[in-house]
Amino acid sequence: MSAETETEDRRDFIRDIVRTDLDAGKVDTVVTRFPPEPNGFLHIGHAKSICLNFGVAGEFGGRCNLRFDDTNPAREEQLYIDAIEEDVRWLGFDWGGDAKHASDYFEELYGYARHLIREGKAYVDDQTADEIRETRGTLTEPGTPSPFRDRSPEENLELFEKMRAGAFETGARVLRAKIDMASGNINMRDPVLYRILHATHPRTGDAWHIYPTYDFAHGQSDAIEGVTHSLCTLEFEDHRPLYDWLIENLPVPSRPYQYEFARLNLTHTVLSKRRLIQLVTEGHVLGWDDPRMPTLAGLRRKGVPPEAVVEFTKRIGVTKADNLVEVQMLDAAVRDHLNATAERRMGVLRPLKVVIENYPENETEELDAANHPNDESAGTRKVPFGREIYIEAGDFMEDPPKKFFRLASGREVRLRFAYFITCTDIVKNAAGEVIEVRAIYDPATRGGDALDGRKVKGTIHWVAAGTALDADVRLYDHLFAEEVPGKDRDWLEDLNPDALEVLTGCKLEPMLADAVPGVPVQFERTGYFTPDPDSTPEHLVFNRTVGLRDSWAKAQQKS
Numbered sequence: 118m119s120a121e122t123e124t125e126d127r128r129d130f131i132r133d134i135v136r137t138d139l140d141a142g143k144v145d146t147v148v149t150r151f152p153p154e155p156n157g158f159l160h161i162g163h164a165k166s167i168c169l170n171f172g173v174a175g176e177f178g179g180r181c182n183l184r185f186d187d188t189n190p191a192r193e194e195q196l197y198i199d200a201i202e203e204d205v206r207w208l209g210f211d212w213g214g215d216a217k218h219a220s221d222y223f224e225e226l227y228g229y230a231r232h233l234i235r236e237g238k239a240y241v242d243d244q245t246a247d248e249i250r251e252t253r254g255t256l257t258e259p260g261t262p263s264p265f266r267d268r269s270p271e272e273n274l275e276l277f278e279k280m281r282a283g284a285f286e287t288g289a290r291v292l293r294a295k296i297d298m299a300s301g302n303i304n305m306r307d308p309v310l311y312r313i314l315h316a317t318h319p320r321t322g323d324a325w326h327i328y329p330t331y332d333f334a335h336g337q338s339d340a341i342e343g344v345t346h347s348l349c350t351l352e353f354e355d356h357r358p359l360y361d362w363l364i365e366n367l368p369v370p371s372r373p374y375q376y377e378f379a380r381l382n383l384t385h386t387v388l389s390k391r392r393l394i395q396l397v398t399e400g401h402v403l404g405w406d407d408p409r410m411p412t413l414a415g416l417r418r419k420g421v422p423p424e425a426v427v428e429f430t431k432r433i434g435v436t437k438a439d440n441l442v443e444v445q446m447l448d449a450a451v452r453d454h455l456n457a458t459a460e461r462r463m464g465v466l467r468p469l470k471v472v473i474e475n476y477p478e479n480e481t482e483e484l485d486a487a488n489h490p491n492d493e494s495a496g497t498r499k500v501p502f503g504r505e506i507y508i509e510a511g512d513f514m515e516d517p518p519k520k521f522f523r524l525a526s527g528r529e530v531r532l533r534f535a536y537f538i539t540c541t542d543i544v545k546n547a548a549g550e551v552i553e554v555r556a557i558y559d560p561a562t563r564g565g566d567a568l569d570g571r572k573v574k575g576t577i578h579w580v581a582a583g584t585a586l587d588a589d590v591r592l593y594d595h596l597f598a599e600e601v602p603g604k605d606r607d608w609l610e611d612l613n614p615d616a617l618e619v620l621t622g623c624k625l626e627p628m629l630a631d632a633v634p635g636v637p638v639q640f641e642r643t644g645y646f647t648p649d650p651d652s653t654p655e656h657l658v659f660n661r662t663v664g665l666r667d668s669w670a671k672a673q674q675k676s
Contacts, residue, residue: 129435144345147179156192158405158412159204162381162388168430171210183212187220188334190318204413208423219334220320229367234273241276242293259299260306283326304359336360340369347373350380382441385595386411409596409616420637420647420662425454451663455645460488463578464625464640468507471554476504486534505582507624512577522575530575537562578641585624588657592618637662
């Protein structure tokens with residue numbers, strides 16, 4: 118079921134319902150399902166549903182099916198099916214055997230539709246989609262019955278069989294349930310159950326010319342699979358009466374129940390699949406796995422660990438009330454996980470050369486550096502040191518203000534794992550910019566501690582110039598500048614122009630040549646980074662997973 122079965126006694130209204138049903142003997146085995154449409158990549162909102170469905174089943178000793186709602190071949194691709202399976206596995210869950218598909222049940226669903234027709238509870242409608250929409254009514258006015266509503270079961274069966282055989286053009290006819298055109302719930306006003314669509318299906322090919330709607334396929338697929346708790350987001354709450362009506366009026370093998378919970382709404386991004394598709398197709402991002410995207414593929418490429426995503430879903434919980442979750446909560450879950458697990462390395466993103474004038478020329482040494490400050494089992498590594506090193510440009514100021522404890526003219530600082538150095542001189546270019554720092558070091562401070570016990574307030578990281586690796590580093594920020602994109606205007610106007618900054622000429626310690634994509638390391642004092650899949654030994658490319666601090670919030674407070 119999952120990489121790690123939950124043992125904690127987690128409580129929310131969904132789990133309380135499941136406990137009550139088990140205690141009352143209403144169900145013997147809990148069966149849930151995660152039913153994505155294979156028409157796009159999964160995003161962080163889907164992760165909430167995945168963790169809930171697989172988590173509940175695992176916690177109560179049941180099972181969760183991965184079932185593709187593949188009822189619209191015009192929008193579905195094998196690419197999406199493969200990506201969805203990869204994402205669910207990445208989060209640590211397993212569905213036990215082959216994934217299921219609504220298309221597995223096309224023949225049974227067709228039989229159920231024929232049953233409704235024979236019972237006089239469904240009819241073939243010749244109206245166009247626009248006509249059906251116009252006659253459905255409003256929230257305050259009832260709908261108008263179709264002129265074809267009273268066709269006989271025999272005529273409807275004959276037409277429905279011809280629809281299946283491909284006798285009519287796409288969209289020429291639909292099958293509708295005959296319920297109540299005056300219902301206060303518009304979803305009950307003779308909803309469409311089947312439509313004609315001449316499109317090749319990824320799994321069934323050209324065998325079918327009609328396809329069931331989501332509302333018709335979903336509940337019946339649940340029943341066929343023996344699902345006990347059909348967990349949906351709140352936008353399906355108004356569809357529940359139809360879900361129940363179909364279950365009650367069809368000879369299905371079991372009686373599932375639908376329960377709704379609030380979907381995830383996250384600041385500074387969009388979680389609408391339609392909008393995500395638009396971002397990809399219009400070229401606003403570089404694909405579904407662009408690290409700026411909220412897709413699980415994008416998060417994975419950015420270096421976000423799956424454990425952090427699962428932890429994030431635990432922290433936000435499961436409720437019935439819609440709310441807006443700060444994206445910083447996701448960042449915090451990522452940061453907490455990586456702080457405990459990621460090994461440390463040194464990387465200089467905006468390099469400034471330092472020449473240590475009293476260090477022997479043409480000499481290098483190897484210093485011991487801890488891989489993790491709080492985990493001795495992580496061991497140590499060797500980092501080369503020489504006369505010329507790089508430090509962060511921001512770690513030097515010629516005329517520093519108070520509380521600037523890094524390197525400055527005449528000031529002594531500690532080089533992490535190395536020595537104390539003191540700035541003695543600077544070199545500027547024609548524009549007056551500092552391009553090089555001259556310094557001296559104290560050989561008696563090897564390892565970063567003075568034998569005489571003197572203290573320095575500043576410790577900075579560095580990389581030896583002679584062995585440094587050149588790399589590009591991509592710094593990612595929020596996809597949208599506004600907390601709620603498009604709240605008062607076109608949502609695309611809120612795209613953050615600073616969501617990606619590419620730094621070239623960065624300097625990294627040699628051990629980073631062995632870094633693995635998807636396994637973040639901490640660049641000391643900077644943040645967490647992972648190699649991009651595009652990275653090669655000849656051209657290293659690293660993505661920032663998350664910074665050490667919430668620099669965005671700080672910048673916002675200052676503005």
